Amino acid sequence: MLKMNHLSKVYRTHLIETHALRDFSIHVREGEFVAVTGPSGSGKTTFLNIAGLLEAFTGGEYFLDGVDVRGMNDAARSRLRNEKIGFIFQGFNLIPDLNLFDNVDVPLRYRGFNAAERRRRIEQALARVGLSARMKHYPSELSGGQQQRVAIARALAGSPKILLADEPTGNLDTQMARGVMQLLEELHGEGATIIMVTHDPELAARAQRNVHVIDGQVVDIEAEPRMRGPGIAVPQAVQA
Amino acid sequence: MFGYYLSLGLRSLRRNPVLTALMVFGIALGIAASMTSLTVFRLMGSDPIPWKSDRLHVVQLDNWDVNQAYDEEKGRLPDQLSYLDATALIAAGRADRQVAMYKVVLPVQPANDAGGPEVKPYLMLGRATYSDFFPMFEPPFRYGGPWSREQDDAKARVTVLTQTTNEKLFGGADSTGKTVRFDGVDYTVVGVLDRWQPRIKYFDLTVGALTEPEEAFIPFTTAIDLRAQSSGNNSCFKTPAPGWDGFLASDCIWIQFWVQLGTPAREAEYKNFLDAYVMEQKKLGRFERPLATLLPDVNEWIALQEVVSRDVEIQVGLAFAFLAVCLVNTVGLLLAKFMRKRGEIGLRRALGASRGQLFMQHLIEAGVVGISGGIVGLALTGLGLIGVRALYSEFKAITELDWTMVGVTLLLSVLSATLAGLFPTWHACRVQPASQLKTQ
Numbered sequence: 001m002l003k004m005n006h007l008s009k010v011y012r013t014h015l016i017e018t019h020a021l022r023d024f025s026i027h028v029r030e031g032e033f034v035a036v037t038g039p040s041g042s043g044k045t046t047f048l049n050i051a052g053l054l055e056a057f058t059g060g061e062y063f064l065d066g067v068d069v070r071g072m073n074d075a076a077r078s079r080l081r082n083e084k085i086g087f088i089f090q091g092f093n094l095i096p097d098l099n100l101f102d103n104v105d106v107p108l109r110y111r112g113f114n115a116a117e118r119r120r121r122i123e124q125a126l127a128r129v130g131l132s133a134r135m136k137h138y139p140s141e142l143s144g145g146q147q148q149r150v151a152i153a154r155a156l157a158g159s160p161k162i163l164l165a166d167e168p169t170g171n172l173d174t175q176m177a178r179g180v181m182q183l184l185e186e187l188h189g190e191g192a193t194i195i196m197v198t199h200d201p202e203l204a205a206r207a208q209r210n211v212h213v214i215d216g217q218v219v220d221i222e223a224e225p226r227m228r229g230p231g232i233a234v235p236q237a238v239q240a
Numbered sequence: 241m242f243g244y245y246l247s248l249g250l251r252s253l254r255r256n257p258v259l260t261a262l263m264v265f266g267i268a269l270g271i272a273a274s275m276t277s278l279t280v281f282r283l284m285g286s287d288p289i290p291w292k293s294d295r296l297h298v299v300q301l302d303n304w305d306v307n308q309a310y311d312e313e314k315g316r317l318p319d320q321l322s323y324l325d326a327t328a329l330i331a332a333g334r335a336d337r338q339v340a341m342y343k344v345v346l347p348v349q350p351a352n353d354a355g356g357p358e359v360k361p362y363l364m365l366g367r368a369t370y371s372d373f374f375p376m377f378e379p380p381f382r383y384g385g386p387w388s389r390e391q392d393d394a395k396a397r398v399t400v401l402t403q404t405t406n407e408k409l410f411g412g413a414d415s416t417g418k419t420v421r422f423d424g425v426d427y428t429v430v431g432v433l434d435r436w437q438p439r440i441k442y443f444d445l446t447v448g449a450l451t452e453p454e455e456a457f458i459p460f461t462t463a464i465d466l467r468a469q470s471s472g473n474n475s476c477f478k479t480p481a482p483g484w485d486g487f488l489a490s491d492c493i494w495i496q497f498w499v500q501l502g503t504p505a506r507e508a509e510y511k512n513f514l515d516a517y518v519m520e521q522k523k524l525g526r527f528e529r530p531l532a533t534l535l536p537d538v539n540e541w542i543a544l545q546e547v548v549s550r551d552v553e554i555q556v557g558l559a560f561a562f563l564a565v566c567l568v569n570t571v572g573l574l575l576a577k578f579m580r581k582r583g584e585i586g587l588r589r590a591l592g593a594s595r596g597q598l599f600m601q602h603l604i605e606a607g608v609v610g611i612s613g614g615i616v617g618l619a620l621t622g623l624g625l626i627g628v629r630a631l632y633s634e635f636k637a638i639t640e641l642d643w644t645m646v647g648v649t650l651l652l653s654v655l656s657a658t659l660a661g662l663f664p665t666w667h668a669c670r671v672q673p674a675s676q677l678k679t680q
Contacts, residue, residue, distance in 0.1 A: 049674040054590055075594045082592020093587045097255055109244055110592040154591070 001162055001193050002028040002051060007060035009046055009216070020046040021216040024060070028162070028195060033188040035207030036197045043216035044197045045166060051195065052164050053081045065161050082110050086155030090167035092147040094139040094154075100126060101135040104154045111158055125153040129183060145176030152183060163187070165196040169203065181206060245601045249608035256577065260609070263573045267613025267657055270566030272620030275649045277552075277559035279625060279641060285548040288438045289377070292500075293538035296376060297507065299497040300536070301325055301518060305477040306528035316544065317534055319446060320473065320493040323464075325521075330370070334513045335499035336506065337376050341369035342495050343444065343472035344463055346422040346456055350409055359408060365471065366399075366422070367444075367454040368463030374400070374431075376500050377443055379453075382406075384416035384431035387459060391430075395465045399427040400457040406432040420456075425466060427458060442538055444496050445545045446473040470494045491526070499535075511535055563656065570660040574606055578668035589673035598669050606661020607654050614653025621649060 009021040021043050028034050038044050049055040050062065053069060062069050065084050069077065086107075087093075094103050104125055108118045126132045129149040131142075139147050148168060155163055165184065169177035181203060188194055188208070196207060204210050212219050253260045287293050300317040303325065304310040310318045321329070326340035346366040350359040367373075374386035383406075387398040399420060406415055406429075415429045441451050467484045472494065480490030501507045514533040521527045536544055578585075585598055593601075618641075625641060641649075 045674075052590065054674040055672075075596060078589070078592055078594035078597075081590070087590050093583070093590075095584055095587065097251060106588065107591040109241070110588075110594075110597060158592075 001030045001032070001065060002026070002195070003061075003063040004051075005061040007050065007062060008058045009043075009050060009055070010058045019216055021050070021057070024213075024216065024218060026211060026218060028193065030161075030193055031188075031191050033184075033192075033194045033208040034196070034211060035204035035209070036195060036211045036213060037199060037201065037204045038213035039199065042213045044199075044213055046216070047213065048164055048166050048195070048197050052085050052087060053077045078110070082107055082158065084161040086158065086160035086163045088148070088151055088155050088163060088165040088168045090170040092139070092144070092151045092171070094147055094150055096139055099136050099138050100131060100142075100150050100153075103139065103150060104157050107154060107158045121157045121159075122153075125157040126150075128156060129153045143176065144172050145179050148172060148176070148180050149183065152180070152187075156187070162193045162195065165194060167198055168196060169198075169200070177203075241597070241600070242604070245604040246608065248601060249605035252577075252581075252605050253608060253612065259573060259577055260612075263570050263577075263609050264612045264616055266566045266569045266573070267610060267653060267660075268616035268620055270563035271613060271617030271649060271653045271656070272624050274556070274559040274563045275617065275621040275641075275645065275652070276624035276628065277556040278648075279621070279645050280628065281548060281552055281556045282645070283439050283640070284552060285542065286439065287539055288440055288442050288542075289538060292378075295500055295502060296538050297499050297501060297510075297535040298541050299329065299499060299514065300532075300534040301514065301527070302529050302532040303491055303493075303521070303527045304529060308477070309529075310477075317532055318475070318493050319496075319545065320475070321495045321497045322491050322493050323488045323495060324491070325517075326495040326497050328517070329497060332513070332517070335510055336502050337372040337500035338498070339370045339372045339376055340460055340495050340497050341367055341373060341444070342460075342463075342470045343447070343454060344368050344458070344468040345471045346458075348405075348409070349421040349424070351419070351421065364405065364455040366456040366458055368458055368460045368468060370460050372500070373443075373457065376498060377438075379436040380434040382432045382434040383414040384429070387430050392459050392461055395461040396459060397425060397427045397462060398430045398459065400431040400433060401429055402433045402453065402455050403435050405455045422456070422458070423466075423468075440542065440547055442542055442547075443498060444472065445541070445547065446496065464488070501535075507535060567656055567660045570609070570657060571663055574609070574661050574664040575667060578602060578664045581668065582671045585668055585671045586673035589671070595669045599665055602665040602668055603658055603661055606657050606665065609661070610654040610657025611650065613657060614650040617653055618646060618649050621645075 004024060004026050007021055007024040008019065009024075011018040011020060024043070024047065026047075036044050036047060046055065050057050051064075053064070064080065067080060069080065072080065095106070098106075101122055104122045105118055108121060113121070123132060123135075126135055129152055131146060131149055131153065134142070134146075139150065142150065148171075163184075168184065169180050172180060184194060184196070185206065194207075196203070198204055289296065298319075299321065300319065301321060302310065302317045303322065304318055309315065321340070330338060330340055344366045346364050347361065348364055349361050352358050371386050371389050371392050374381075382403060384400075386400060387396060391398055399422070401409070401415065401420070403412075406412060409415070409420060410418065415432060418429050419426045420429060421427070436453060438453070441448070441453060474492055474494040476490060476492035478491070480487050480492055499510060501510055511533065514535070515531060518527050518531055518533060522531075542548075588598060589595075622641060
């Protein structure tokens with residue numbers, strides 16, 4: 001599903017070169033739930049940005065669902081990102097003056113679905129996260145946990161191949177974090193491929209496989225995934 | 241996607257009403273200033289009789305002082321003819337239609353037998369002209385029609401009244417066949433004009449392009465017979481002999497002379513005739529200056545006489561400079577607005593929007609600001625034109641906003657705002673999504 005071989009990322013200024021990733025290799029298979037851990041500044045977020053096609057890399061190879069992303073132009077990268085990737089951010093990143101329906105609609109608009117198809121997908125995605133009754137509500141009317149659920153619904157609505165979650169519970173209290181984590185586990189149980197960046201060992205332990213990153217390099221990787229949940233199946237709510 | 245971008249643009253306007261109001265009013269003010277000036281400029285310079293302006297020509301001859309040109313600064317030929325030349329050209333009758341004319345003062349002595357409110361005697365301006373004036377310049381008739389060429393020759397006491405004069409003297413009723421008294425002489429009304437107000441009084445620019453047409457028309461021959469003096473411009477380079485006959489025999493210029501020529505061939509023919517006429521006159525000791533004759537058509541005449549003055553051009557330039565200042569202000573405000581949306585832009589990028597899509601979205605948002613500014617600007621332009629009319633009554637005919645100008649206003653507004661939106665949009669679309677998503 002996601003394969004990086006000897007990837008490097010160098011930030012250059014006229015004074016200094018910073019190697020954010022070096023010789024970074026990882027292979028995430030379809031249906032896996034991988035936690036990427038490491039201290040602050042280790043390169044976790046850089047990895048996630050490159051995985052999400054939000055940043056270019058300096059060297060190495062990256063295949064997403066079998067597609068070599070090197071040399072792609074902005075429009076092609078954007079299209080690939082829209083079709084294959086669902087993002088879940090620490091800060092939820094909902095648009096405050098759009099209601100839940102319209103927030104979930106955003107990626108579907110860029111996909112070019114017709115109105116009926118978009119409505120079907122939005123309603124299914126919000127139902128999947130238990131918020132179908134609040135479609136016309138605005139983000140400010142929801143709790144943090146509920147906002148993160150909306151963000152997950154937005155990520156699911158386009159039936160992506162992979163979910164990238166960056167500290168998805170980082171802005172939530174314990175109880176809400178537990179609820180969001182449970183939802184991610186359920187999605188994984190339904191067959192979703194998830195990569196979650198976290199520095200919380202307790203959360204990482206709930207993933208199927210852990211990848212530890214220090215100084216831009218993978219230093220510890222569990223080669224074989226631990227099987228969890230009922231098995232791999234495409235989540236019913238977001239079937240394409 | 242256009243509909244989606246449009247709805248996002250409208251939503252974005254509502255997000256920050258104060259900033260939106262500043263941008264919309266900024267554009268509206270610039271648009272209103274430029275469109276008010278442009279309307280006046282356009283109507284002043286526009287063709288007042290487009291269906292035949294190329295067939296109507298002013299006759300210009302140069303019988304001025306041999307030692308001093310008529311217009312030393314700009315080198316223009318005299319804009320009027322002497323009585324001698326005007327009557328000679330009329331007598332030659334070489335054009336399809338021809339008219340010599342001048343402005344007269346007509347003291348009106350109302351009969352007050354219409355049964356309406358009493359009208360006291362008053363002075364009005366009239367035009368002494370030939371019957372060809374009416375088919376040449378085509379004022380619309382409400383009642384009756386022009387007098388005949390025979391009545392020109394017979395120095396008949398006939399008149400054509402304007403709608404206003406007919407309203408004043410006859411309560412607006414059909415007055416053809418009735419009599420009006422001007423300066424102790426009775427004239428029979430043969431026609432009454434409908435409302436007629438050319439945007440500019442191109443057939444006589446000697447006392448201003450924006451003056452209204454005279455209030456009654458009488459035959460040129462009758463006015464001469466009655467020794468009605470010109471109340472327009474009279475220019476002489478040497479003192480005429482005393483008395484009315486002395487004035488008529490002089491080289492003073494005071495008569496506007498127009499001809500109608502159906503084809504370019506007829507125009508060339510008439511020009512040759514004029515040159516021959518001048519050469520003939522030279523033999524008689526007149527026209528001492530080098531041969532110079534001109535036959536400008538209506539639009540050439542308007543340009544030659546600088547109806548659209550340099551002042552008006554400068555005013556339009558300044559108004560557009562003001563619009564540019566307003567647009568610079570809009571660039572700043574849009575930049576601030578779009579920079580505040582960096583987080584959303586980064587998010588939309590992460591969710592699959594390409595730079596091109598975001599560029600289009602924000603350009604349409606700028607366009608929405610533009611169309612809003614255009615609508616407000618249109619209202620302000622209307623107010624501006626009312627203001628111009630209130631301050632300068634002579635501008636009445638050239639301060640009306642037609643549908644073309646409404647369209648131009650809205651288009652200019654959208655184009656201006658879109659132009660103003662280009663840099664802020666480009667700048668906003670350069671946002672690195674990764675840097676924004678963590679900071680939201």
